[in-house]
Amino acid sequence: MSESRLLLIVEDDTAFARTLCRSFERRAYTVLHAESLEAAEEILGSHAPQFAVVDLKLNGNASGLACVQMLHQQVPAMQIVVLTGFASIATAVEAVKLGACQYLAKPSNTDDIEAAFGHVAGVTDLELTNRPTSIKTLEWERIHEVLVESEFNISEAARRLGMHRRTLARKLSKQRVK
Structure with missing residues (x-):
């Protein structure tokens, strides 16, 4: 098997993973799919x-x-x-710190992902905005940050945020978390 264009997709949504796999195969990638961390680790044993x-x-x-x-x-x-459909500044920063080259919010297509592979170095000519962040955005980013810190344990995150678990669950249900 040619390892030069070998792509690993770690995605638990079977339908979305199948679509991504087909799309990348049409672009001459050899695609491997894992539904979990353990399955991905097993694949790395031989590829x-x-x-x-x-x-x-x-x-x-x-x-x-x-x-x-x-x-x-x-x-x-x-x-x-x-x-991710669970985008926040906190998780984006953590992903890059841990070794990701890019972080994309869903919905992203194959073109977006392939472009992200090509933009590893970063871009310095982005327009800087002077728009203040809203309270809702700050609250949402703080919730995501605490969820990451508590390893996505809703009860623990609610305790750290000083709110009832059901209140946090309601806030999370308003935003699609995937």
Whole structure:
């Protein structure tokens, strides 16, 4: 098997993973799929992919951040893109610290992901805005930060935030967490 365009997709949503796999195969990638951290680790036992797409939230409240860390430790040259519907500044920063080259919010398509693989170095000519952050955005980012710190344990995150577990669950249900 050619390892030069080998891509690992770590995604627990079977339908979305199948779509991504087909799309990348049409672009001449050899695609491997894992539904969990353990399955990804098993694949790394026999393959060394150059690219990976990792969902931030995996089955059983498993963190894609742990997967990013493991992939980066096993294959440091791997270009890892984190895909999520659970986007926040805190998780984006953590993903990059742990070894991801890019962080994309869903919905992202194959073009977006492939472009992210090509923009590893970063861009310095982005327009800086002078728009203040809203209270709702700050609250949402703080909730995400605490969720990451508590390894996505809602009860523990609610305790750290000083709110009732049901209140936090209601806030999370208003935003699609995937």
